[in-house]
Amino acid sequence: MINDAELLGNDAHWAFGTDFEDPLAGVDTTVPAGLDPAELARYCLMLGDDALVLSQRLSEWCSRAPDLEVDIALANIALDLLGQARLLLARAAAADPSAVPVLPEGSPVPAEDALAFFRDAGHFRNVVLAEAPNGDFAETVTRLLMFSTWRLAEFERLATHPDAVLAAVAVKGRKELAYHRDFAARWFLTLARGTQESRRRVLNALDALWPLWAELDAPAEAEGVLEQVFAASQVDRPESVPAATRGRDGVHTDALTELLADMQSVARQHPRGLW
């Protein structure tokens, strides 16, 4: 086993050094007057957790996607979301340090990693849509369509948020999300108007996932975009009853617990580790 203490202070062991783990290095993170820091932190945590959890899900496709291009696309999308998650979790930690789990004395784990790796499922604030298992490719595409359509609409709104950090994350993120949404929408269309089998699968996916849409409380623009995709795909907007999911309150499915067990295991075994 690596003796973490021996490696402290010796950057030569690490390709990237050990101290650029703050994605907001040098950014003014003062919370503007008129905003409640705890509330801002909670909000950033929600959006950060959405991105972190879906990023982890999408990365499960790595080396298993239907073809090489899709594999690379899903990994790229996962990376974008992970970047958004890091910024948002770091923003949450800076706004309200009391939200960050306390780690053993001397732990070099940065705040955003403490939030990602040292909270249990009950403290995650992501929507349940983000944690649902990948299912088949049709389900992955359908979930990504719903998620990125909603998130892009949300980020368009946040571009004028009074917190300059959150606004900057949103302005940057929406450019990325536009590519994610287009990727998902094109595949949804392709599957829906492809073979009988691909259409059957995408309709099943939509039926299964649609109850989770309600929790997103999506703005009208997002609904409008989905209508366009459904119309082009000759798919009716589902009428299934919304599920009473409460991911925002920390009420999650077992799927999240399993995802976190996998994602957090190494960090938790080495709380003083340097990565």
Added chain:
Amino acid sequence: MVSTLTRAREAAATVVDPELPMLTLADLGVLRDVAVTDGTVVVDITPTYSGCPAMATMRDDLVRTLREQGFADVQVRVALSPAWTSDWISERGRAALADAGISPPGPARRDGPVLLALAPARRVLRCPRCASDAVELISEFGSTACKALYRCRACLEPFDHVKEI
């Protein structure tokens, strides 16, 4: 005599991008500002994409290069706003990309609501190898976050295109 600030700027401007080493960070538009405050060189860089994994390497390369030029105190900061756009890639950078077989980006879209695009973006571009315009998009996602993957129907070579963002 050349000022300290000018020397610091010139040194920082020589650092290349770790993933596109034919481009300097200045050519890429990632290097936003170099200032000298009380003897400390303060460098602002901006990520191309939120998840750009090269930021740490860029930071390390900037610090190392500036130290080699005699600047002991160097601080590298992240500038999140304004968000990076491919429009910031310099003319020299675009030429260097093309020389290296990578198709440079066209103009990025202006701000405003992002419209859904159910058909792939139609870009007017040429194969960087044989200059044919008979090219086809393979994927909007390529070897790094900032590139799409194309194929030339004339010479059959695949090539990267830096995406408009």
